[in-house]
Amino acid sequence: MRKLTNGQFAWLLMAPGVALFLAIIAYPLVSALVTGFFEQSLVRPGRTFVGLANFADLLGGDFWPVLRNTLVFTIGASVIPFVLGYVLALALNSGLPGWLRGVFLFPWVIPAVVVSFLWLWIFNANYGVLNGLLGTEISWLGQPGTAMAAVIVTKTWSSFPWMMVMLLAGLQTMPKELHEAASVDGAGTIRRFRSVTVPHMKGIAGIVFLLEFIWNFQHFDTIYVLTGGGPAGATKTFAVAVYDTAFKGFDLGHATALGGLWMVLLLVLMVFYLRKEAS
Template sequence: MTILRTGQTKRNGPGLPDGTFAVLLVLPGLALFAAIILYPLLASLTTGFFRQDLRFPGREFVGLSNFADVLHRDFWPTLEHTLVFAGGTTAAAFGIGFALALALNAGLRGSGFMRGLFLFPWVIPGVVTSFLWMWIFNANYGLLNGVLIQLGLMDEAVSWLGEPGTAMLAVIVTKTWASFPWMMVMMLAGLQTVPGELYEAAAVDGAGMFRRFRSITWPGVRSIGLLALLLEFIWNFQHFDTIYVLTGGGPANSTQTFAVAVFQDAFQGFDLGRASALGGLWMLLLLALVGGYLFLSHREDRS
C-alpha cells in the first residue's frame, strides 16, 4: 500500500493527477452534449430575436417582436390544446396502467403472458400506431363506426377526426393506447417493492381492500407514481407524431399543440423567428413544471 504525504496529489496512469484524468473521461460526453443539445438550443433561442425567413438568406434583429406576436396571436389557444392533450393522455394512461399493474401484481393465472401482451402497443412505432387508429376512426370505412352502427348505438357514421368536438378525444385515445404499457411497467415495478407482510398484517387487523390501498399500496408507490406522471406529462406536452399524422393540428386548429405549431411556423410558414420564439416560451413552461415538481419533492423530503 502506498501512503501519500500531506499535499501530495495522487496520480492515475502515466503522470496524470486524478482531477485531470476525470476531466479527460467526461470531456467526450461534454463535447457531444454541447454539439448536439447546447449549441442548437442556444441558436434556436437566439433566432427568436430575429426576423428570419427560411426561403431567403440573412436575418434582421427585431428584439422581442416575435415573442409579442406569438403571445397576441394563437399562444393561449395552443396552450389550452396542449394542456388538454397532455393532461388527458397522462391521466388516462396512468389510470389504465395502474389498474392493470394492480391486476398483474395480484398473481392472477397467466399474468406473465398478459404482461407481454399488454406491452405490444408500446413497441409499435408512433407513426404506425397513428395510421392504425386513423383507419379505426375513418368516417367512411372505419372500424369504430362500423361496430357502433352494428350495435345500434349510432344511426350514421361520425367523422371522428374531422369534427372539432371529437378530434381531440380521438387523438387522446390513440396516444393513451400507445402510452399505458409504460405506465403499467413503472407501477408494477413499484408495487413489487411493497412488502407483502404489510398486507397480511392489515388483513389480520380487519382492513378492507380500499383501506389497504390507501394506507399501504399508494404510499408505497407514490414516489414512482409521481415521477411517472411527470415524465409522461412532459413527453405528452412535446408530443408530435400522433397529432400530426392523425389531424395535422386540425380541424380548425382544434388539436394544434405547441409541437405542431412550431413545425407549421418553421416548415410551412417558413418563419424561423416566430417558430423559435414559440419554442422558447414552450421551453419556459416545461422548466417551470419541472422546477415546481423538484420544489415540491424537496419540501416533501424535508418534512
C-alpha cells in the same frame, strides 16, 4: 515530461463528452434562442433584429390557444393511461395470469407512427371500424368536438402499457406483511388500498405520472399523423405549431420564439420532476 494532475486528467477524460454536448446540444439551443429575436425566413437570405416583437406577437395571438390545446392533450393523455395502467397493475399483482403482461405490452412496442395509422383507419369516417361497430358516419378526426378526444384515445392505447409495467414493479416491492397485518386488524380491500398501497406507491406513481406528463407535453407524431393539428387548429399543440410555423410558414423567427416559450414551460415541469426524484 510533466505528469498531469488528477484534476487535469479528469478534464481530459471529460473533454470529448463536453465537446459533443456543446456541438449538438448547447450551440443549436443557443442559436435557436437567439433566432427568436430576429425576423428570419427559410426562403429569404439574411435576417433583421426585431427584439421582443416575435414574442409579443405570439403572446397576443396564437400562444394561448396552442397552450390550451397542449394542456388538454397532455392532461388527458396522462391521466387516462395512468388510471388504466394502475388498475391493470393492481389486477396483475393480484393473480392474473402472467402471460397477460405480454399481451398488454403489445401496443407499447409498436412504433408510434404505425399506431397512428392504425387508429387513423379505425376513426375513418367512411370505412372505419368504429363507425362500423356503432352504425354511424361520424367524422371523428374531422370535427373540432371529437378530434382531440380521438387523439387522446390513440395516445392512451400506446402509452398505458409502460405505466402499467412501472406501477406493477412498484407494487411487487411492497412487503406482503403489510397487507397481512392490515387484514388481521380488520381492514377491507378498499381500506388496505388507501392505507397501505397508496402510501407505498406514492413516490413511484408520482414519478411515472410526471414523466408521462412531460413526454406528452412535447409529443408530436401521433397528433401530426392523425390530424396535422386540425381541424381548425383544434389539436394544434406546441410541437405541431413549431413545426408548421418553421417548415410550412417558413418563419424561423416566430417558430423559435414559440419554441423558447415552450422550453420555459418544459423547464418548469423538469423542476417539479427533479424535486420529486430528489425526495
